Amino acid sequence: MNLNLIRNFSIIAHIDHGKSTLADRILEITDALSDREMSSQVLDSMDLEQERGITIKAASVRLNYRAASGDSYIFNLIDTPGHVDFHYEVSRSLTACEGALLIVDATQGIQAQTLANAYLALEQDLVIIPVINKIDLPSADVDRVIAQIVEVLGLDGAECLAVSAKRGTGVPEVLEAIIERIPPPGGDPAASPRALIIDSWFDSYQGAVPLIRVFDGTIKKGDHIRFMATGGEYQVLSTAAFLPHLAELDSLGPGEVGLLTAAIREVSDTRVGDTVTSAASPASEPIPGFKEPMAMVYSGLYAADSGDFENLRTALDKLHLNDSAFTFEPETSGALGFGFRCGFLGLLHMDIIRERLEREYDLTLIFTAPTVVYRVVMNSGEAIEIDSPARLPELSRVDHIEEPYILGTILVPSDYVGPVMKLCQEKRGTQRTMKYLDTQTVELIYELPFSEILFDFHDKLKSVTRGYGSFDYEHLAFRPSEVVKLDILLNDQPVDAFSSIIHKEKAYYHGRALTGRMRKLIPRQMFEVSIQAAIGNRVIARETIKALRKDVTAKCYGGDITRKRKLLEKQKEGKKRMKSIGTVEVPQEAFMAVLEVNKEGS
Amino acid sequence: MTPLSIYIHIPFCIHKCGYCDFNSYALEGLLEKGHVGEDWAAAYAGAAIRDIESRASALGLAGMPVETVFFGGGTPSLFPAPETARILRSLRERFEILPGAEIALEANPGAAESGRFAALREAGVNRISIGMQSFSDTALRRLERVHTGEDAREAFRSARRAGFENISLDLMFGIPHQGLDEAAADVESAIDLGPEHLSAYELTIESGTNFGALHARGELGGLPDEDTALAMWEMRDRLLSAAGYERYEISNFARPGFKCRHNLNYWRRGEYLGAGAGAHSFIAGRRFWNHARPDHYIKASGDPTAGKEIIDSAEKAIGETFMLGLRLTDGVSLDEAARSCGADPEEIFGGVFSELIESGLLERAGRTLRLTPKGLLLANQVLQKFI
Numbered sequence: 001m002n003l004n005l006i007r008n009f010s011i012i013a014h015i016d017h018g019k020s021t022l023a024d025r026i027l028e029i030t031d032a033l034s035d036r037e038m039s040s041q042v043l044d045s046m047d048l049e050q051e052r053g054i055t056i057k058a059a060s061v062r063l064n065y066r067a068a069s070g071d072s073y074i075f076n077l078i079d080t081p082g083h084v085d086f087h088y089e090v091s092r093s094l095t096a097c098e099g100a101l102l103i104v105d106a107t108q109g110i111q112a113q114t115l116a117n118a119y120l121a122l123e124q125d126l127v128i129i130p131v132i133n134k135i136d137l138p139s140a141d142v143d144r145v146i147a148q149i150v151e152v153l154g155l156d157g158a159e160c161l162a163v164s165a166k167r168g169t170g171v172p173e174v175l176e177a178i179i180e181r182i183p184p185p186g187g188d189p190a191a192s193p194r195a196l197i198i199d200s201w202f203d204s205y206q207g208a209v210p211l212i213r214v215f216d217g218t219i220k221k222g223d224h225i226r227f228m229a230t231g232g233e234y235q236v237l238s239t240a241a242f243l244p245h246l247a248e249l250d251s252l253g254p255g256e257v258g259l260l261t262a263a264i265r266e267v268s269d270t271r272v273g274d275t276v277t278s279a280a281s282p283a284s285e286p287i288p289g290f291k292e293p294m295a296m297v298y299s300g301l302y303a304a305d306s307g308d309f310e311n312l313r314t315a316l317d318k319l320h321l322n323d324s325a326f327t328f329e330p331e332t333s334g335a336l337g338f339g340f341r342c343g344f345l346g347l348l349h350m351d352i353i354r355e356r357l358e359r360e361y362d363l364t365l366i367f368t369a370p371t372v373v374y375r376v377v378m379n380s381g382e383a384i385e386i387d388s389p390a391r392l393p394e395l396s397r398v399d400h401i402e403e404p405y406i407l408g409t410i411l412v413p414s415d416y417v418g419p420v421m422k423l424c425q426e427k428r429g430t431q432r433t434m435k436y437l438d439t440q441t442v443e444l445i446y447e448l449p450f451s452e453i454l455f456d457f458h459d460k461l462k463s464v465t466r467g468y469g470s471f472d473y474e475h476l477a478f479r480p481s482e483v484v485k486l487d488i489l490l491n492d493q494p495v496d497a498f499s500s501i502i503h504k505e506k507a508y509y510h511g512r513a514l515t516g517r518m519r520k521l522i523p524r525q526m527f528e529v530s531i532q533a534a535i536g537n538r539v540i541a542r543e544t545i546k547a548l549r550k551d552v553t554a555k556c557y558g559g560d561i562t563r564k565r566k567l568l569e570k571q572k573e574g575k576k577r578m579k580s581i582g583t584v585e586v587p588q589e590a591f592m593a594v595l596e597v598n599k600e601g602s
Numbered sequence: 603m604t605p606l607s608i609y610i611h612i613p614f615c616i617h618k619c620g621y622c623d624f625n626s627y628a629l630e631g632l633l634e635k636g637h638v639g640e641d642w643a644a645a646y647a648g649a650a651i652r653d654i655e656s657r658a659s660a661l662g663l664a665g666m667p668v669e670t671v672f673f674g675g676g677t678p679s680l681f682p683a684p685e686t687a688r689i690l691r692s693l694r695e696r697f698e699i700l701p702g703a704e705i706a707l708e709a710n711p712g713a714a715e716s717g718r719f720a721a722l723r724e725a726g727v728n729r730i731s732i733g734m735q736s737f738s739d740t741a742l743r744r745l746e747r748v749h750t751g752e753d754a755r756e757a758f759r760s761a762r763r764a765g766f767e768n769i770s771l772d773l774m775f776g777i778p779h780q781g782l783d784e785a786a787a788d789v790e791s792a793i794d795l796g797p798e799h800l801s802a803y804e805l806t807i808e809s810g811t812n813f814g815a816l817h818a819r820g821e822l823g824g825l826p827d828e829d830t831a832l833a834m835w836e837m838r839d840r841l842l843s844a845a846g847y848e849r850y851e852i853s854n855f856a857r858p859g860f861k862c863r864h865n866l867n868y869w870r871r872g873e874y875l876g877a878g879a880g881a882h883s884f885i886a887g888r889r890f891w892n893h894a895r896p897d898h899y900i901k902a903s904g905d906p907t908a909g910k911e912i913i914d915s916a917e918k919a920i921g922e923t924f925m926l927g928l929r930l931t932d933g934v935s936l937d938e939a940a941r942s943c944g945a946d947p948e949e950i951f952g953g954v955f956s957e958l959i960e961s962g963l964l965e966r967a968g969r970t971l972r973l974t975p976k977g978l979l980l981a982n983q984v985l986q987k988f989i
Contacts, residue, residue: 558868
């Protein structure tokens with residue numbers, strides 16, 4: 001394979017700036033697909049992604065392109081996830097490339113994720129081709145966007161390409177620019193193989209299938225390979241690539257992107273960022289940058305019907321084969337019984353897992369309120385990390401508690417700087433810098449507690465900036481914080497599944513909102529139910545659900561006993577979907593009330 | 603041989619009221635749609651008679667003693683008296699109607715129907731149940747009833763004149779926009795008429811009715827809040843008890859000797875044969891029911907069965923015994939339940955009994971279990987424990 005005829009690149013963009021549309025046009029021009037197949041955006045293949053309009057898992061296609069010069073090139077278009085929950089996967093995808101198309105919406109200009117993605121690409125020394133998209137829209141302002149790209153990213157304005165991915169305008173020029181500007185891959189075909197795992201998924205016939213970019217050497221059927229981080233060794237059964245339909249290849253050499261099958265049991269055996277090498281003569285150094293995926297958000301997961309515990313375990317095991325980024329371990333709740341403490345990359349990731357469990361495994365689930373990880377420094381100086389409020393140690397033994405902070409980048413039109421600063425202040429943020437990217441766009445950098453941006457920060461930002469503000473973040477560090485544990489008591493009994501850790505200043509408001517919300521969600525019972533919010537022994541809010549005094553079908557005669565029984569059965573079924581906590585029947589939704597309160601409140 | 607109860611369903615009404623979820627149809631609508639012809643009454647009575655004949659022979663019921671016959675609806679009083687008499691005659695030919703049997707018929711107030719009372723009495727009907735609901739014209743309009751309060755009083759008087767010595771009144775409370783005083787006035791007016799039996803129900807909003815649809819859309823205003831509704835229940839019990847009526851079921855009251863024997867048979871999980879559109883039967887552990895639409899029923903005669911269910915376990919049978927029987931203030935006798943179902947109720951529901959007794963909903967009197975006053979108001983919470 002002539003390396004000079006290979007180009008590896010990604011398309012990076014802020015959400016909705018047209019990444020998938022441009023990818024579709026490129027596929028079309030390279031004749032990869034028939035028109036009929038072009039009807040939908042091909043790269044977003046999973047159902048969930050289609051529904052949410054987000055690319056969750058990276059995918060990659062290998063395309064043949066006949067250039068204006070008459071030469072035939074191989075393009076490896078490596079897709080990247082478009083959500084901040086998947087930061088690490090984006091960076092790994094970019095490592096596999098020599099260049100990136102940076103798309104910027106001509107009507108919106110640079111947004112927070114444009115910046116974040118561009119910085120990631122620059123860190124990897126990629127050649128960036130700025131592509132200004134949606135020039136067909138009346139409100140497009142190409143000159144302004146070019147000025148921003150020059151000013152903010154320090155790129156050459158003359159290098160900007162203006163396109164309408166929707167109409168195809170300017171796309172051929174983009175393909176030529178890929179050849180002219182992005183360097184071909186390097187690599188020594190004779191060296192010991194080194195290939196980077198960009199992505200991996202589970203196939204019920206083939207097992208875990210890693211998508212790799214080869215840097216050195218060659219990988220082919222029959223080779224004995226080793227994954228350098230996990231240490232797993234396998235024999236390659238096949239190598240292949242998406243053209244975009246799956247096609248077997250004899251081998252994968254330097255600069256090539258493709259997948260291999262090797263009867264690998266679990267996706268967690270094929271970690272994104274790991275290096276594949278030869279088992280017999282391994283490379284001395286892996287490709288740098290591998291990180292264990294880090295769960296950032298934790299939640300307790302229980303089957304609504306406790307008889308489903310084993311089914312839930314099986315479902316989690318199966319799902320984990322396919323998505324090693326979430327973690328789970330058994331936990332026991334006094335209120336909910338046996339379940340699992342699950343870790344997720346972020347709330348979107350949690351939602352995806354929840355939907356898949358409910359849809360694919362037909363389970364009715366109770367998720368407890370998500371929480372971040374807190375670092376608890378004990379009087380002894382020992383520090384422990386806790387992923388559940390229930391694990392907070394006795395406070396007399398605690399010196400202080402630290403919570404995770406993030407570094408948030410917010411891009412906002414200058415008119416909205418005031419409201420955004422106010423929002424960040426409410427969220428306990430500290431401003432690091434503020435600078436004008438051009439006369440209209442301001443970049444605000446804040447240090448913010450992760451717990452504050454977890455639930456609704458993005459929605460609030462959109463609302464105070466009329467949709468113009470954008471946001472991106474990276475994890476920073478643990479910082480000492482005045483947090484307290486807020487307990488909820490039902491009829492004077494604390495319910496561990498309702499506990500949360502919250503900043504002292506917000507506890508009072510939060511306790512009131514939460515008890516109020518739960519009063520509405522918990523149906524009346526045959527006795528009075530009190531709901532209290534307490535910090536330690538101090539009750540800060542209280543609500544009462546009055547006892548049910550009347551529930552009787554007045555009219556019951558006639559011979560249709562079957563129907564009467566069915567009506568009672570229906571009523572009884574409704575109760576089955578509830579969880580008994582002590583003697584109180586609590587519906588599923590009440591466990592998520594914390595989440596809703598966070599969304600409603602400030 | 604345990605005597606049988608027979609139910610005859612007459613599904614025809616002048617108008618289908620907004621709250622009604624019974625198997626009933628406005629006659630005019632049926633005629634317009636061609637579901638029934640001008641000979642509807644004769645055709646229907648003929649189908650019911652064939653229904654009874656075929657069931658009696660198929661189930662080996664011929665010659666059985668019959669303790670109660672009940673014509674329910676719909677509006678049985680709308681049905682021509684000669685056709686009712688024809689059905690009764692056919693019953694007498696096939697069964698042994700016991701001397702002193704209760705032969706009851708539901709009637710709605712209205713001039714046309716009142717005129718039939720004498721003929722019905724003549725045919726052997728000895729109990730009339732009048733669907734009065736309220737004496738207030740405003741309340742009756744809200745319920746979409748087609749009669750006035752005065753019609754209701756007149757219906758009662760003409761039933762008496764026709765010789766009925768066992769008259770029951772149906773009363774409703776918790777009607778939209780009805781206050782506690784108005785509900786009390788209805789109960790007092792009913793007492794003033796001096797019926798032998800009273801059914802006094804709180805209006806229930808049923809799904810599948812006009813009221814149900816309005817309620818779901820939040821458009822059915824004026825329903826009493828819980829405090830008011832509870833006050834109405836209390837008022838009803840107090841006034842009727844003071845007037846000498848004994849409460850024997852959640853919503854039923856009677857002077858001594860006048861409990862409705864037909865309904866008692868349902869609540870005691872006795873056997874019954876049902877004829878007519880949508881009528882249900884319970885014979886030898888089997889429940890079966892007929893096609894609900896009158897035209898389907900008439901056409902299907904010979905075998906009008908639309909569905910059936912077999913109660914095949916003692917546990918289910920005992921569960922039903924309590925689900926039905928606990929509605930009665932006398933409660934359920936553990937020994938009788940054991941005898942009729944062939945298993946020990948305490949073995950199956952012992953835990954449920956203790957739990958309910960502990961929460962003050964159920965009480966034990968010797969070998970009998972019955973609902974407490976609190977339990978009567980929370981009956982659904984209790985009864986669902988038995989299914």
